[in-house]
Amino acid sequence: MGQTLVEKIVSRQVGRPVFAGEKIDRLPITKLFFNDVIGPPAINGFVENFTDLLEKYGTPSRVFDPKRLFFLPDHSVPAYSVPVAEGIDLMEEFSKQCGCKAYKEGDGIEHVVLMEDGQIVPWDIVLGTDSHTDTNGAMGALAFGVGTTDGFYAMATGHIYDFVVPETFKFELVGELPKGVYSKDIILHIIGKVGADGCARRVAEFTGPGLKTLSMDARTTICNMAVEMSARTGIMAYDETLAAYLQGRAQWPVEPIASDADAKYANVMTIDLSTLEPCVAFPHKPANVTTVSRVPEMIAESQKNPTPDFCAVESDLITDAFLGACTNGRYEDLVAGADVLKGRKVHPNVNLIVIPASRKVYERAMDEGILQVFIKAGANVESSNCGPCFGSHMGVLSKNARMISSSNRNYKGRMGSANAKIFLASPATVVASAIEGKIADPRKYLA
Template sequence: MGQTIVEKIVSRQVGRPVIAGEKIERLPITKLFFNDVIGPPAIQGFLENFRDIFEKHNKFPQVFDPKRIFFLPDHSVPAYSVPVAEGIDLMEEFAKPRGIKAYKEGDGIEHVVLIEDGQIVPWDIVLGTDSHTDTNGAMGALAFGVGTTDGFYAMATGHIYDFVVPESNKFELVGRLPKGVYSKDIILYIIGKVGAGGCSKRVAEFTGEGLRGLSMDARTTICNMAVEMSGRTGIMACDDNLTAYLKDRAQWPVEPIDSDPDAVYANTMTVDLSALEPCVAFPHKPANVTPISRVQEMIARSQEAPTSDFCVVESDKITDAFLGACTNGRYEDLVAGAAVLRGNKVHPEVNLIVIPASRKVYERALDEGILEVFIKAGANVESPNCGPCFGSHMGVLSRKARMISSSNRNYQGRMGSPEAQIFLASPATVAASAIEGRIADPRKYLS
């Protein structure tokens, strides 16, 4: 019986064949990263729980491998409060004497920067203190989010404990995307079909000829949202596209990986990319998905049968738009948004915020005149950070706000007031909607 990608990765790490459902008492990891939300308390937990052990042996409290650990301030930067600033200071002070890489404020979002820098490679087992660590699965890595306690124990030992090898659901992508339809539309369509719990505790493995035609930027968007259908993570094979992407940037050895032809999956689903159109997720759940041609029908449904996570939507009008986040703040996302906005203006009653996901993306977009398109259209362009995605700063929503966002979550209160409404869509759809002041089809703006 063949193995899935996940079974292969775990088997290599523990030195014996494993299958889904097995419990691994101590699973070695290869990469570990912390943001400014969990990093400071994880450092404190590490020092409080392991200081006595190190002192007993007269040793400096060192981590398991400083070259495999990273600190990335991204959620609340530039620091908007004294506690945030002091937490970032703590990460820098902890990292420097231990030889750990600590990124600067503005370098970018954790799930983007480490991939850009070639730190994540196939066969990795990656822990990050954020649920969207699954983004790194696009690199052929087993990557998932952990909390503070698992984080500081992993920092000390290099292991995750009591790990159950998850089953995998197979999503086979076939065909090619039509013009004006993007990877965000693919993953929204899938989540809408399987539901918020459709991949619960399993790995979403994306494969197929349609996937091989997608860029790395597009692939990371798909893996990023696997958790929104309750997936343990998302993952993809290492193919020619990934090998080419890593060729001049990989900081670690690159070795191909794919599932065996006879691997066993819990479920399979085929998605014809050629049949897709732009999609929109209605509040308050990423699974409330409709094709853009049926937005008015979705509005009517919300009024007829609202629930706690499918609220009443009165119209397609929007007041705010956000293009950014670890989901869709990469270079190709900015290109797609700028293609729609070029020669147009943001609606006078809409506040459009654009945040490149990393300093490298920001600089490239600046050099190529892409940021100029957004600025001249009337958008607010900010430095790389998570921004309004989780309601921290740089665009917190009022109770009257109706936001269309390229981010990954639209839960009640996610981006500000619990009375605000959040719609999820691709960067192109966000840009088109910002122009019209209503949820709009981007295809009319693309020649």
């Protein structure tokens, strides 16, 4: 019987064929990374739980493999408090002691930087202490988030324990996107169709001829939001686009990987990209999706049948807009936003925040004049970080705020006040809305 991508990857690591539903007691991993939220407590957990234990058996206290372990301060940088600053200091010092890589504040968001640097390759099993580690599935890797305890155990042993091989939900993309429609619209459309729990405990595998029309930046956006339909992770096969991306970049051997033609899937859905429109997710759930042309109808529905996850929305007016995050802060996202904004101004009632996802993206956008477009239009451009996305700093929302964001979540209180309302959309839709001061269709601004 044929195997899916996840079955193949796990089989290689355990040295025997495995299939969905099998429990693996000790699954070896190939890459592990920590951010500044989970990194410091994980380091403390590692020291407290493994130093004496390893020394008892005559083994020095050390991480499983320094070359495969990374620390990336990204969530709360530049540090906005003494505890955050001390946590980053701890990660830097620990990295020096164990010989692993620690990135600097401002280098970028974990789910962007490691791929940029060629650290993630096909066949990898990647653990990261953030739920959007699934972004790395665009590299042909099995990648998922873990918490503090699993993180420091993996730091010591190089394993994840009691892993059940998940089933796979196949999403076959066909056709090609119309102008003004982007990969964010693809994944919002899918989440809106299957629902917030529509891919629960399964791997979302994205494939089909339509995928071949999408760039690596676009693919990472899709995999990034797989968890918003409760998927274990998202994943894509190796192809010519990924091969070109890894050429001259990969720090590890690259081997092709694809699911077998006779692989067994739990479910299959076909999405015709040519039929899609710009999408918007209403608060307070990424699955509350409608097209931009049907926003008035969605507003009416929210007022008629509100729920805790689908709150009443009074109008399409916005006060804030955010272009950035691990979902949509890459180079092509900034280009899409600048294409809409060039020669125009941000609405006087809107605060537009723009945050490139990495230092490399920032530098390229600056060199090519893209950042100047945002600055001259009245946007606030900040250094690479996650701050606004999870409501820590650099754009925390007030109780009266109505934000349209290119990030991945719009849960109640996600970006600040629990009374704020957050809409999700593509970078182009975010910027078009920032121009008009209300949720807007970006296609009217594209020649």
